[in-house]
Amino acid sequence: MTNQVELDTNSDVTFSTRRWVRPEDLNANGTLFGGSLLRWIDEESAIYAMIQLGNSRAVTKFISEINFVSSAIQGDMIEMGIRATKFGRTSITMRAEVRNIITGQRILTIDKIVFVGLDEHGKPVEHGYDSITYDRDRFPKRDDDLGF
Numbered sequence: 001m002t003n004q005v006e007l008d009t010n011s012d013v014t015f016s017t018r019r020w021v022r023p024e025d026l027n028a029n030g031t032l033f034g035g036s037l038l039r040w041i042d043e044e045s046a047i048y049a050m051i052q053l054g055n056s057r058a059v060t061k062f063i064s065e066i067n068f069v070s071s072a073i074q075g076d077m078i079e080m081g082i083r084a085t086k087f088g089r090t091s092i093t094m095r096a097e098v099r100n101i102i103t104g105q106r107i108l109t110i111d112k113i114v115f116v117g118l119d120e121h122g123k124p125v126e127h128g129y130d131s132i133t134y135d136r137d138r139f140p141k142r143d144d145d146l147g148f
């Protein structure tokens with residue numbers, strides 16, 4: 001199997017998560033604090049990477065340029081989407097997009113977010129996947145798994 005599989009980088013993301021902008025998410029300008037948004041994106045990417053790589057030890061390796069093109073105010077709702085654009089040997093590369101549901105405006109896109117799957121010693125481990133799963137088939141099982 002090839003170790004580097006580029007997927008269609010122009011495919012739209014699926015907006016899967018919505019957040020409500022609360023007072024604690026604001027900056028001194030009264031708009032959405034960039035740090036809060038980056039935390040949400042990193043968490044969203046981590047969950048996506050874990051599901052795709054079948055590895056709960058997936059860590060952030062690289063995030064490309066981030067250009068905040070619009071914002072949100074208290075009470076707005078935003079939605080985030082992630083999509084895999086490349087499967088490497090031990091890594092997955094994703095694209096992220098965030099938009100404001102209330103204004104309809106895009107807040108940002110991030111072209112490259114790279115996560116690496118690690119083994120129990122913290123070393124990169126080959127994942128063996130080359131395509132996106134839309135199911136829960138890759139997720140690691142536990143003994144108390146009820147099989148949802």
Ligand SMILES: CC(C)(COP(=O)(O)OP(=O)(O)OC[C@H]1O[C@@H](n2cnc3c(N)ncnc32)[C@H](O)[C@@H]1OP(=O)(O)O)[C@@H](O)C(=O)NCCC(=O)NCCS
Binds near residue numbers: 059060089114122
């Ligand atoms: C993740 C980590 C173990 C990788 O170690 P490493 O020595 O760079 O490992 P490798 O050189 O084997 O690279 C692993 C993968 O990352 C990719 N990678 C490494 N540097 C990269 C970069 N700058 N940009 C994009 N991808 C990169 C490699 O291409 C490789 O992918 P592939 O196997 O799919 O081809 C190590 O960098 C680390 O522990 N970083 C801290 C991670 C972390 O804690 N993140 C949370 C935020 S603090």
